[in-house]
Amino acid sequence: MMRLADRAILVRGWRRWLTAFAAGAVGALAMPPFGILPALVLSLVPAVWLLDGTVKDGPSRWAPFRSAALLGWFWGFGYFVAGLWWLGAAFLVEADQFAWAMPFGVLGLPALLAFFSAFGFALSRLLWLPDAWRILALAFGLTVSEWLRGHLFTGFPWNNPGMALGQNLWLMQSASLVGLYGLTFLSVAICAAPAVRLTGRTMRARWTAPGLAAALLLGLAAFGAWRVPSEASATVENVRLRIMQPNLPQDAKFNPRNRDAIMRRYLTLSASPGRDGNAAAPTHIVWPESAFPFLLHRDPASLAQIAALLGPGSTLITGAARMDDPLPGEAVGKFYNAIQVIDEKGTILGAYDKVHLVPFGEYVPKFLDTLIRAAGLRQFVHIPGGFEPSEKRAMLSIPGLPPVAATICYEAIFPGEIVAEGPRPNLILNVTNDAWFGRTPGPYQHFAQARLRAVEEGLPLVRAANTGISAIIDPFGRIVDKLPLGVEGVLDTSLPVAEAPTLYENWGRFSLTATLAICLILLMARRRRQISLK
Numbered sequence: 001m002m003r004l005a006d007r008a009i010l011v012r013g014w015r016r017w018l019t020a021f022a023a024g025a026v027g028a029l030a031m032p033p034f035g036i037l038p039a040l041v042l043s044l045v046p047a048v049w050l051l052d053g054t055v056k057d058g059p060s061r062w063a064p065f066r067s068a069a070l071l072g073w074f075w076g077f078g079y080f081v082a083g084l085w086w087l088g089a090a091f092l093v094e095a096d097q098f099a100w101a102m103p104f105g106v107l108g109l110p111a112l113l114a115f116f117s118a119f120g121f122a123l124s125r126l127l128w129l130p131d132a133w134r135i136l137a138l139a140f141g142l143t144v145s146e147w148l149r150g151h152l153f154t155g156f157p158w159n160n161p162g163m164a165l166g167q168n169l170w171l172m173q174s175a176s177l178v179g180l181y182g183l184t185f186l187s188v189a190i191c192a193a194p195a196v197r198l199t200g201r202t203m204r205a206r207w208t209a210p211g212l213a214a215a216l217l218l219g220l221a222a223f224g225a226w227r228v229p230s231e232a233s234a235t236v237e238n239v240r241l242r243i244m245q246p247n248l249p250q251d252a253k254f255n256p257r258n259r260d261a262i263m264r265r266y267l268t269l270s271a272s273p274g275r276d277g278n279a280a281a282p283t284h285i286v287w288p289e290s291a292f293p294f295l296l297h298r299d300p301a302s303l304a305q306i307a308a309l310l311g312p313g314s315t316l317i318t319g320a321a322r323m324d325d326p327l328p329g330e331a332v333g334k335f336y337n338a339i340q341v342i343d344e345k346g347t348i349l350g351a352y353d354k355v356h357l358v359p360f361g362e363y364v365p366k367f368l369d370t371l372i373r374a375a376g377l378r379q380f381v382h383i384p385g386g387f388e389p390s391e392k393r394a395m396l397s398i399p400g401l402p403p404v405a406a407t408i409c410y411e412a413i414f415p416g417e418i419v420a421e422g423p424r425p426n427l428i429l430n431v432t433n434d435a436w437f438g439r440t441p442g443p444y445q446h447f448a449q450a451r452l453r454a455v456e457e458g459l460p461l462v463r464a465a466n467t468g469i470s471a472i473i474d475p476f477g478r479i480v481d482k483l484p485l486g487v488e489g490v491l492d493t494s495l496p497v498a499e500a501p502t503l504y505e506n507w508g509r510f511s512l513t514a515t516l517a518i519c520l521i522l523l524m525a526r527r528r529r530q531i532s533l534k
Helices: 002-010 014-030 037-052 063-092 095-126 133-149 171-198 203-227 256-270 300-309 366-374 409-413 441-457 503-533
Strands: 241-245 284-286 315-323 335-342 348-353 404-408 427-432 461-465 470-473 479-483 489-493
Touching: 002 037, 002 171, 014 037, 014 063, 037 063, 037 095, 037 133, 037 171, 063 095, 063 441, 095 133, 133 171, 133 503, 171 203, 171 441, 171 503, 241 256, 241 461, 241 470, 256 300, 256 489, 300 335, 315 348, 315 427, 335 404, 404 409, 409 427, 409 441, 427 441, 441 461, 441 470, 441 503, 470 489, 479 489
Parallel strands: 241 284, 284 315, 404 427, 427 461
Antiparallel strands: 241 489, 315 335, 335 348, 461 470, 470 479
């Protein structure tokens, strides 16, 4: 086994880059739906050895850092290609218009995201130290780069390495303390530590880091077992939810010619007896994101059909595009991807407009939009000019429900952005449409990330997805009930009560900053000591 470490350290040229790519690709198996935690070990351990091999790369002082950055790029490229290949499915929904762009999504986006890994590896190399200290350096570098990936250029924290710990019920409970990026630091530190077992200078050094990593993993599991109560969460009185999952294919969902058939399907499903056949009348019905191939708020006939569906005192919560009245001089108003609340009279009581839009999916930067249209192309969404983002996040008020933190589609993957400033909500609502990605790992990854937000915030999650996975999640991340991917049906359930604010909700950003600052101070102090001993 030690020969294996030596070979990874000494490998050069294209073999080094290919090894890094393969190691990164293996790491993607730690993400949903596979959730194989040892895969991240098999990914990060070679990464440590490969970084060890950059020590004497080239005569220049900066040569090792350039090598580390290139190494990180290949590692990240493998990780993101293997973890995000399913994005290509979206280009095949309307293949005649978008198939040509499929390589840009399947290979181009991973190539761009890999620059964050390149930065993380280079930063780690800058702080590199012998033995177990280099594990802390890698955890520090990748945590910083992952935080940047989640925030720069509108952010895209999909398949963050912290999700390796964010899928198991017990292990995910630490997110209530440190959030996703804290889990990133822990995941990298734990999974990279076995590298020291084969390269430590002494027997003590070889066992200390892996032993501490194993103890830390057991400690996280023990904390999770302690935190999750043995009994089910209490429920909110007088609330009976019905989540409708129509399982419409994307090519049919937004075709205006199918509007009547789509509405009939929604109404029939929503009025069905449910799985147990004896469910009480729902107080709230939830439909998924952008449910209609038309503007619901400008369609009195459809609102009347919804009113006929709803019983006295019941409410519909649905995704629906909406348009403002055009301003003077404008041909059309601005379009928003929204959630609308409708009462038993067919009256729209309120709406939440999406804040965090999907680049190139829901909008295109203005200068690029002009070029795209000049070339005779268009974006995925059939909306003139794309959607407009809401200016700020706000709670959604729904009769009969506690205050709601509403999220649409991938807004649920952003830690720390769920709750608006002001009074705390008691519920996270997520409506989404993952039909773009079929029965690939994408919807499973999306669901797992939304589930982790419930643990971070200590809030129940109500999720309605067009093709799945629709579910009710309690504040501890336990799945109360769900509809699997690719199934048509309704989900009748009660609403779990929210827990007290978590440590992450109150101190999340401070705790991450403090952890990284302490780690940096320790690494710098150790490095100075090493230099002084020389």
